[in-house]
Amino acid sequence: MTSARTAGNGIGCAALAAAAWSAPALAPVVPAVARGLRLPRRGAAGGVALTFDDGPHPLGTPAVLEQLAAGGARATFFVVGEQVERHPELARRIVAEGHALALHGHRHRNQLRLAPAVVARDALRGRDAVERATGIRCDVYRPAYGIVSAGSLPALRRAGLRVLLWSRWGRDWRRSTGPERIAALTAAAATAGDVLLLHDSDAYSEPGSWRDTAAALPQLLALLAASGLRADTTVGAQRA
Numbered sequence: 207m208t209s210a211r212t213a214g215n216g217i218g219c220a221a222l223a224a225a226a227w228s229a230p231a232l233a234p235v236v237p238a239v240a241r242g243l244r245l246p247r248r249g250a251a252g253g254v255a256l257t258f259d260d261g262p263h264p265l266g267t268p269a270v271l272e273q274l275a276a277g278g279a280r281a282t283f284f285v286v287g288e289q290v291e292r293h294p295e296l297a298r299r300i301v302a303e304g305h306a307l308a309l310h311g312h313r314h315r316n317q318l319r320l321a322p323a324v325v326a327r328d329a330l331r332g333r334d335a336v337e338r339a340t341g342i343r344c345d346v347y348r349p350a351y352g353i354v355s356a357g358s359l360p361a362l363r364r365a366g367l368r369v370l371l372w373s374r375w376g377r378d379w380r381r382s383t384g385p386e387r388i389a390a391l392t393a394a395a396a397t398a399g400d401v402l403l404l405h406d407s408d409a410y411s412e413p414g415s416w417r418d419t420a421a422a423l424p425q426l427l428a429l430l431a432a433s434g435l436r437a438d439t440t441v442g443a444q445r446a
Contacts, residue, residue: 227356228318234352234371243359247373248399253439254430255401256281257372258419259310259348262289262296263407266416270406271303273423279437281305284348287312287332289409294339301340301445308346308442309333309367314410317353322361325349329367346370346442350410370441372403376426378419379411388422393429401441 233240233247240247249255256274261267261283274281283300285307290297300307312332317325329347337343347367354362354369362369374396376388383391392402404422408415430437 230356230359231318231353233354240371243354245354245359245369245371247371247401249370249401249439249441251399253398253436254396255439255441256404256437257284257308257348257401257441258282258404258406259284260289260314260405260407260410261285262293262300263409263416264293264296266406266408266420267293267296267300269416269420270423271299271305273420274305274437275303277424277427277437279423279427280440281437282308282346282440282442283406284308284310284442285332285336286310286314286407286409287335289407290332290335290339297336297339301342304444306440306442306444307336307340307342307344308348308370309336309344310348311350314350316351317349317355317358320355320358322355322357325355325358326361326365329362330365333367340445342443342445344443348372370401372401374400375403376419376422378404378422379408379415381412381415381418383418385418385422386425388418389425389429392422392426393433396430396433396435398435402437 233245309332312328347369352371376392377383378388404419
């Protein structure tokens with residue numbers, strides 16, 4: 207009986223430790239968790255910050271840039287280091303067209319499966335890739351899937367990175383969402399200071415999903431304008 211009780215206690219402790227390790231992963235969908243961890247989900251008051259993850263992508267990024275130019279909007283692109291290495295000219299184009307760069311790591315991996323030191327090294331490797339390609343040093347960082355662990359969050363902060371999540375998203379990584387739904391989800395109840403999450407790449411999501419994102423942008427910008435909002439706030443680094 208004693209050994210069974212000891213084994214049960216061990217399992218219980220392991221379960222509690224696992225829950226504590228993964229609890230920060232709730233931050234993107236539970237605002238109270240984000241507040242408790244001091245993980246910002248919103249930007250400065252004023253306009254809304256339109257952000258794109260997972261690029262640069264040889265087709266998706268140019269399509270998104272064209273729609274932003276047509277709508278007179280500015281955005282922040284949370285780029286992946288390995289994609290910047292493949293398409294450095296697109297990272298430079300983002301900056302040349304007046305948008306900002308931020309960091310999405312070097313590889314797109316779930317941090318719950320990684321040691322904190324591995325996460326920090328990956329982030330800094332991605333930052334180096336961006337700096338080599340563009341001359342810009344990024345310190346604003348968004349983890350893949352918005353997920354950090356109890357270990358990786360302090361490791362990222364010690365590395366000098368400021369983690370930023372989002373307050374509204376279009377769930378545009380799925381082809382089934384569609385442009386109209388993407389625009390409606392992203393703009394619904396948006397207020398000044400919101401950080402809006404979309405994707406300019408399908409490198410880590412359903413193939414071709416960027417097409418619906420690009421198609422949604424004119425309607426999204428119109429919905430924001432109807433609410434008196436402009437997508438003119440950036441949260442990343444721009445060339446001085």
